[in-house]
Amino acid sequence: MGQITLQDVQKSFGPVHIIKGADLDIADGSFVVFVGPSGCGKTTLLRLIAGLEDVSGGKILIDGKNVVDTPPAKRGLSMVFQSYALYPHMSVRGNIGFGLKMAGLARDEINRKVEAAAATLNLSPYLDRKPRELSGGQRQRVAIGRAIVREPKAFLFDEPLSNLDAALRVQMRIEVTRLQKQLGTTAIYVTHDQVEAMTMADKIVVLNGGKIEQYGSPLELYERPANLFVAGFIGSPKMNFVTGELALQRGAATIGVRPEHLKIERDGGSGWPGTIAVAEHLGSDTFLYVDAGSLGMLTARYIGELSLHAGDRVSLVPDPARIHRFDESGNALRG
Amino acid sequence: MATRQTQFLARSLLTPAVGLLFVWMIVPLALTIYFSTLHYSLLDPGSEAFVGLENFRYFLTDPAFLASLQNTLVLVGSVLALTILLGIPLALLMDQPVIGRNFVRLMVIAPFFVMPTVSALVWKNLLMHPVSGLFAWLAKLVGATPIDWFNDVPLFAVILIVAWQWLPFATLILLTALQSLDEEQKEAAEMDGASAVSTFIYITLPHLARPITVVILIETIFLLTVFAEIFVTTGGGPGLQTTNIAFLIYSQALIQFDVGSASAGGLVAVVIANIVAFFLVRIVGRNLEA
Numbered sequence: 001m002g003q004i005t006l007q008d009v010q011k012s013f014g015p016v017h018i019i020k021g022a023d024l025d026i027a028d029g030s031f032v033v034f035v036g037p038s039g040c041g042k043t044t045l046l047r048l049i050a051g052l053e054d055v056s057g058g059k060i061l062i063d064g065k066n067v068v069d070t071p072p073a074k075r076g077l078s079m080v081f082q083s084y085a086l087y088p089h090m091s092v093r094g095n096i097g098f099g100l101k102m103a104g105l106a107r108d109e110i111n112r113k114v115e116a117a118a119a120t121l122n123l124s125p126y127l128d129r130k131p132r133e134l135s136g137g138q139r140q141r142v143a144i145g146r147a148i149v150r151e152p153k154a155f156l157f158d159e160p161l162s163n164l165d166a167a168l169r170v171q172m173r174i175e176v177t178r179l180q181k182q183l184g185t186t187a188i189y190v191t192h193d194q195v196e197a198m199t200m201a202d203k204i205v206v207l208n209g210g211k212i213e214q215y216g217s218p219l220e221l222y223e224r225p226a227n228l229f230v231a232g233f234i235g236s237p238k239m240n241f242v243t244g245e246l247a248l249q250r251g252a253a254t255i256g257v258r259p260e261h262l263k264i265e266r267d268g269g270s271g272w273p274g275t276i277a278v279a280e281h282l283g284s285d286t287f288l289y290v291d292a293g294s295l296g297m298l299t300a301r302y303i304g305e306l307s308l309h310a311g312d313r314v315s316l317v318p319d320p321a322r323i324h325r326f327d328e329s330g331n332a333l334r335g
Numbered sequence: 336m337a338t339r340q341t342q343f344l345a346r347s348l349l350t351p352a353v354g355l356l357f358v359w360m361i362v363p364l365a366l367t368i369y370f371s372t373l374h375y376s377l378l379d380p381g382s383e384a385f386v387g388l389e390n391f392r393y394f395l396t397d398p399a400f401l402a403s404l405q406n407t408l409v410l411v412g413s414v415l416a417l418t419i420l421l422g423i424p425l426a427l428l429m430d431q432p433v434i435g436r437n438f439v440r441l442m443v444i445a446p447f448f449v450m451p452t453v454s455a456l457v458w459k460n461l462l463m464h465p466v467s468g469l470f471a472w473l474a475k476l477v478g479a480t481p482i483d484w485f486n487d488v489p490l491f492a493v494i495l496i497v498a499w500q501w502l503p504f505a506t507l508i509l510l511t512a513l514q515s516l517d518e519e520q521k522e523a524a525e526m527d528g529a530s531a532v533s534t535f536i537y538i539t540l541p542h543l544a545r546p547i548t549v550v551i552l553i554e555t556i557f558l559l560t561v562f563a564e565i566f567v568t569t570g571g572g573p574g575l576q577t578t579n580i581a582f583l584i585y586s587q588a589l590i591q592f593d594v595g596s597a598s599a600g601g602l603v604a605v606v607i608a609n610i611v612a613f614f615l616v617r618i619v620g621r622n623l624e625a
Contacts (some may be wrong), residue, residue, distance in 0.1 A: 045572050050526065052522050052525065052526075071525075072522075072525050072526050073525065073526060073527065073528030073529075074528075077526070078526060078527075079523070079526050081519045081522070081523060081524075082519070083517065085517060085519035085520045085522065085523035086520075086521075086523075087520060087524075087537070087541075088542075089542070089544070090537075090541075098524070098537070099526075099527035099528055100528070102527050102528040102529045102530075103528055103532055146523075146527070150527075186516060242611050309366040
């Protein structure tokens with residue numbers, strides 16, 4: 001079991017208010033990603049759950065029990081750190097088994113569990129190596145091994161893939177997701193990369209300035225962002241925002257259209273006219289950055305190849321069903 | 336130094352400095368070797384004569400030699416043990432966030448900046464003096480008989496003084512090492528359920544293995560040649576109780592005016608230092624690899 005509930009969790013460092021009251025319900029076995037720009041408090045929130053920082057107010061419930069006064073080791077969670085934090089003088093075996101050794105398990109049992117964890121992570125051939133003799137991806141796996149061997153109620157990941165190169169990151173992303181599903185253990189994963197968030201999460205928590213902006217499944221966030229921040233943060237390239245006359249016509253202060261929901265027509269069409277400033281041809285996609293005069297710069301995405309180039313005039317037609325409307329304070333308008 | 340030209344340039348520019356250093360070292364060494372084969376007494380000028388290895392036989396069979404060798408090893412070993420065993424807890428304390436930490440650190444370094452002669456004088460006259468010293472006053476306060484440090488436990492007194500001087504060095508090296516210990520490692524250990532003691536044994540101490548090695552190697556080099564503290568406080572006595580190799584050589588040369596035998600002693604000391612270094616590197620040097 002690993003059900004985690006936050007009730008009005010607050011954290012201040014001196015006069016600086018980092019977490020301004022977070023309420024969250026994390027179901028057992030789900031994969032939850034905290035995402036947000038740097039300094040939004042996502043790592044702090046994770047550390048509060050881990051017990052590495054003390055809360056300034058509120059409750060953290062794990063399986064219904066308030067743990068704010070429980071030391072980290074007793075919370076039954078395990079953490080994968082950004083720097084991996086492997087113990088450099090211990091072998092892989094020692095690293096993975098350290099928590100079990102501290103828990104006072106018998107040596108045979110430690111060995112059995114370590115070997116099982118290593119087998120899951122394809123680390124068996126490296127058990128007697130030191131961390132410095134491993135590659136980045138292998139170290140990452142040792143850090144994960146150290147987390148899974150204790151059979152925790154939940155895994156906490158603090159930007160674990162940010163030190164890996166792009167190709168390895170994609171591979172580890174899949175491995176972590178698959179491992180989590182296979183073990184069925186609750187996982188909380190912190191990242192600033194919204195692609196990681198979208199691909200890995202069952203549910204995403206978008207944080208900004210110490211507050212939870214929205215909590216929901218990836219597609220919910222994509223299709224029904226609660227406010228301007230979430231709308232702009234989720235999705236790549238970023239959503240286009242238009243203010244003024246066009247927004248007022250639709251009864252909103254701001255309207256937003258995702259680049260993929262702008263239909264690209266040749267000049268003279270019925271949409272918003274503009275000139276292509278930059279065209280990016282990726283083969284699979286074409287991104288057009290269009291200077292649309294008073295509307296500002298708009299980004300449009302076309303699936304597949306489109307032979308348009310900088311300087312060409314186009315007309316962008318928004319999909320009327322996919323226009324997001326926001327009021328003056330940035331909250332989404334529905335209906 | 337990629338190309339042949341830059342290699343040649345580098346070598347020609349380095350040559351004067353290397354050459355000067357070489358001469359600087361080789362002349363005294365050569366003279367010492369030369370003197371060690373002479374009968375050369377300052378009391379009897381003009382009587383210099385080649386005596387082969389006689390000086391070495393004289394120095395090595397002198398009962399004072401074995402006594403001073405033992406004193407040297409006891410001194411080095413005790414000071415190393417004291418500075419490391421006290422340096423680790425001190426460094427751990429100074430690694431904690433306390434008010435005025437920078438000032439405390441400055442104060443702890445202070446003994447290292449005091450000249451050995453000065454600190455020896457302070458210890459001898461202000462602290463350890465059997466009549467007017469601070470320790471004697473403290474002893475009398477509690478009704479105990481003051482210890483006459485330099486007569487009753489002379490070698491221990493010297494060890495205390497030298498350890499006091501070298502404790503800051505060990506503490507500082509260990510402190511900087513502690514500060515380079517990755518915070519996330521300690522947190523990982525905390526998540527793994529390690530207590531403070533376990534964290535110290537399994538995480539901190541292994542991390543300190545290398546700085547401890549550095550402390551041992553560097554301190555040994557200097558502790559083999561401790562002289563000023565002995566000269567100022569006990570003058571090598573009572574008897575030979577605080578005479579180490581360095582002091583014995585001094586007394587050969589400038590108390591007995593026997594330059595030949597002192598030179599032989601100097602060369603013996605070089606050999607001893609190398610033997611010690613050899614064993615040290617064998618024992619603790621592997622911590623420096625990787």
